Amino acid sequence: xxxxxxxxxxxxxxxxxxxxxxxxxxxxxxxxxxxxxxVPVRCAEATGIEGLKALGIKIKEKFIASRTRGAYVxxxxxxxxxxxxxxxxxxxxxxRLFDKYLAIYAAEAGAEVRTxxxxxxxxxxxNAVKGVFxxxxxxxxLVECKAVVGADGIESKIxxxxxxxxxxxxxxxxxxxQFEMVGIDVHExxxxxxxxxxxxxxxxxxxxxxxxxxxxxxxxxxNANKSALEYLKNFINSKKxxxxxxxxxxxxxxxxxxxxxxxxxxxxxxxxxxxxxxxDPLTGGGICNAMKCGVIAGEVLIEALEKDNFSEESxxxxxxxxxxxxxxxxxxxxxxKEGLEKLNDEQLNQIAKVLSSLKFGSVDLKDITKxxxxxxxEVIEFLQGLL
Amino acid sequence: xxxxxxxxxxxxxxxxxxxxxxxxxxxxxxxPSNALELCDCESVVVNxxxxxxxxACEKACPVGAIRV
Numbered sequence: 001x002x003x004x005x006x007x008x009x010x011x012x013x014x015x016x017x018x019x020x021x022x023x024x025x026x027x028x029x030x031x032x033x034x035x036x037x038x039v040p041v042r043c044a045e046a047t048g049i050e051g052l053k054a055l056g057i058k059i060k061e062k063f064i065a066s067r068t069r070g071a072y073v074x075x076x077x078x079x080x081x082x083x084x085x086x087x088x089x090x091x092x093x094x095x096r097l098f099d100k101y102l103a104i105y106a107a108e109a110g111a112e113v114r115t116x117x118x119x120x121x122x123x124x125x126x127n128a129v130k131g132v133f134x135x136x137x138x139x140x141x142l143v144e145c146k147a148v149v150g151a152d153g154i155e156s157k158i159x160x161x162x163x164x165x166x167x168x169x170x171x172x173x174x175x176x177x178q179f180e181m182v183g184i185d186v187h188e189x190x191x192x193x194x195x196x197x198x199x200x201x202x203x204x205x206x207x208x209x210x211x212x213x214x215x216x217x218x219x220x221x222x223n224a225n226k227s228a229l230e231y232l233k234n235f236i237n238s239k240k241x242x243x244x245x246x247x248x249x250x251x252x253x254x255x256x257x258x259x260x261x262x263x264x265x266x267x268x269x270x271x272x273x274x275x276x277x278x279x280d281p282l283t284g285g286g287i288c289n290a291m292k293c294g295v296i297a298g299e300v301l302i303e304a305l306e307k308d309n310f311s312e313e314s315x316x317x318x319x320x321x322x323x324x325x326x327x328x329x330x331x332x333x334x335x336x337k338e339g340l341e342k343l344n345d346e347q348l349n350q351i352a353k354v355l356s357s358l359k360f361g362s363v364d365l366k367d368i369t370k371x372x373x374x375x376x377x378e379v380i381e382f383l384q385g386l387l
Numbered sequence: 388x389x390x391x392x393x394x395x396x397x398x399x400x401x402x403x404x405x406x407x408x409x410x411x412x413x414x415x416x417x418x419p420s421n422a423l424e425l426c427d428c429e430s431v432v433v434n435x436x437x438x439x440x441x442x443a444c445e446k447a448c449p450v451g452a453i454r455v
Contacts, residue, residue, distance in 0.1 A: 034428050042411060067401040117425050135427075155412030155425045170417050170443040177449045227451035254413030 001141065003027040006132045007149040007166050008119045010037045013273030013290030014151030015102035015296075016055070020298025022110035026305060029143060030103065030111050031134060033118040038099030042153075042253040044177035044178060044216050045093045046191065046208050050286035056296065057105060064091050065210035069189045075352030076196030076345040082356070085188050090189075091157070092208050092216070093287070102291075109215060122148065122161050123268075129268030130312065147268045147310045149297050151290070154254055156275035158238065162266040166275065170223075170257035174284060178218025180249035182258070185241040186215045194219075194235070197345050203284075205235050207242070217242055219256055220284055228252065230239075256368045257281040257351040259334045264322070265315040270297045278326065282333035282340070289330075293322045313324055339382040402433050404443075407452035414444035414453060 007018040010032035017157070018030040033038075043277065045065070068091070070084030107113045110134070116136055123131035123142060132145040150158030159166040193209040199205050202222025209215045219235055221228050228250070236242045248288045264276040273290030280286060281295060300318040304310050343351070375383075408431060415423045415431070422437035423444060438455075443455045 058402065092435040106451060155415035160421060166416070167417050167419060167421075170447055173417050174448050175447050222396065223446075226450040250409075252409045252413075253411040254416055254447060254449070256416065264418070368404070376452060380455075 001031075001235055002144045003029045004146050004305060005029070005149065006031065006119070006143055006145045007111075007151060008132065009033075009151035009153060009273075009275070010103045010106075010113065010115070011099060011151060011153065011273060011290065012102055012287050013275075013279060013294040014149065014277070015056075015099070015106045017149045017151060017297045017301075018106040018111040018113075018292045018294075018295030019102070019109045019203075019273055021047070021301060022106060024298070024302045025110075026302060029145070030104075030106055030113045031117040031119055031132075032103070032115045032242070034111070035116045035203065036081065037103045037113075037115060037239075038096040041095045041249075041251050043095050043251070044176075044206055044208055044265050044284075045095050045210070046090055046216075047093060047236040047287045048090050052291075054237050057102070057291075059062075060101060061093045062370045063101055065094045066092045068092060068191050068209070071191040071193050072187075073352070074195065075191045075349045076198065077349045077352075079349060079352040079356055081352050086296040088176070092210050094210075116292070119152070119158070120156065124162070127267055145268070145303055146305065147315075149152060149270055149272055149294075150275045151272040151294065153274045154256060154277075156271065158269060159271050159275055160262070162269045164261065164263055164269075165265055166261050166271070166277070168254075168256040168258055170276065172222075172256060174220035174222050174255045174257055175224075176203075176220040176251075176255055176284075178216055178248045178251040179208070179232065179236070180251070181217050181236075181242065182212055182214045182247035182248050184215060184217070184245035186213065187272055188212055195348055197233055199238075200231060200300070202341070207231075211316060214248075216251075217245075218251065222257075225265065254281060255284040255286075257284060257337060259330055260327075264319050265312065267312050268310045270301070270315055270318045272297050278322070278330070280330060280333045281337045289326050292325050296321045296325060343382060347376065347382075350375060350379055352385070401435060402438060402455045404431055404433070405452045405454075407450045408448075409452075411449065413447045413449060417443045417447045419443060444453060 004026040021028045067088040073081040121133040186209045194205040195249045200219040203220035205219035264271045278289040422434045424432045
């Protein structure tokens with residue numbers, strides 16, 4: 001078999017890349033190692049409405065579980081900071097359907113989709129990618145192609161195969177566990193976030209509503225001595241409104257928070273999404289980033305096809321463009337995350353008290369001077385870093 | 388007998404991944420020596436020759452499935 005491009009991994013990034021390539025008339029094969037696209041879910045499923053709409057895909061009610069108006073953020077001592085608005089600003093997706101529909105959109109655009117197909121190696125000749133070795137059921141075969149999109153997640157094999165350093169340091173990898181819980185008392189349109197050393201060291205805990213009494217309850221931790229699952233059980237037991245819920249699903253996984261990898265392209269290969277660590281280091285969110293980069297990868301590869309040049313120099317354009325699109329946002333989040341890491345629980349409480357006493361839109365200069373006098377210098381430094 | 392003992396010793400030294408594993412790939416992403424690989428979607432393969440026993444995978448595993 002022969003085609004122009006092989007996209008490895010049918011998550012949001014891979015499917016958008018395949019869709020973009022197929023729309024421009026290229027012959028694309030989208031492969032997914034799992035039997036069913038979108039399953040098992042490895043995500044807390046929250047994303048922004050603006051970001052998703054900007055991508056220009058058909059948004060179906062089927063893959064939206066709920067709409068959110070913002071979040072209640074709780075500091076370690078339970079101080080509430082209300083960052084909700086009146087308008088809906090986010091979706092909680094049904095990823096198992098969302099991912100599937102993105103792959104369907106790619107297929108409708110003309111891409112060939114194959115599931116239960118595992119890319120176990122690349123065919124590399126004269127320092128250029130010439131094909132992908134695939135395994136479907138027990139059959140092994142080679143698909144010749146001109147370039148490969150590696151959208152194969154945090155464990156990215158494609159990147160490593162061509163010598164790109166995709167490793168995440170242990171200290172920069174959050175270990176996450178999440179239960180889908182039913183029969184709990186949640187606000188249907190407000191997310192809850194909990195911070196603190198006891199709750200989730202190096203990360204945060206979340207409650208993302210998926211309906212009236214159903215939510216994704218999870219947390220991410222770093223550099224802790226217990227597993228994420230243990231922390232999650234403790235967290236749920238400590239919360240009155242979650243304690244009596246039933247667990248209808250378990251999700252576990254890692255979210256890299258070190259910012260994007262140094263180099264996301266090589267001869268005939270570009271990396272997209274989790275494989276390139278296109279994850280917001282502060283929130284751990286990456287759906288829209290992956291999709292944007294998927295589209296950019298598609299556009300760059302089409303240009304490369306026109307020039308028939310898939311060398312490293314030609315594909316460097318991909319990195320340039322995704323940096324233009326999301327680079328500054330990622331770097332900003334990284335700075336805030338690094339600032340946040342330096343603060344202890346007591347300082348977080350102080351910040352929460354300041355923020356909860358302020359009402360957005362009605363901040364008085366007198367208030368700010370009064371508050372800033374009470375704060376320790378580390379906290380002020382952090383707040384300045386935010387601006 | 389000596390062979391048998393060697394086998395036991397070797398098994399005790401090997402890295403263990405229990406059935407709690409959910410194949411999420413977090414261990415693969417943090418391994419500094421590329422000793423781990425997520426094959427298909429239902430197996431984590433350990434290359435014992437490359438493993439440097441740093442325990443990064445053990446610490447990163449969300450469900451505590453790995454013992455090094």
